[in-house]
Amino acid sequence: MQRQAHVKLASLHDHALRGAHSGERALHIAPDWLLVYKVDAEALILMLLATGTHRDTLNIE
Secondary structure (H helix, E strand, O other): OHHHHHHHHHHOOOEEOOHHHOOOEEEEEEOOEEEEEEEEOOOOEEEEEEEEOHHHHHOOO
């Protein structure tokens, strides 16, 4: 099951963000639709921070 989850995340281009969003991660739900999230591993908490286009979520043109 864990392997399947890892493969699914890879297919969604799961990646760490940099700069002002350091410590956060993003998934590409669609070509221009991101889900920005942060994981607190110590408490096993997943926090959804934002969802939307690159422009809306990260201020990227």
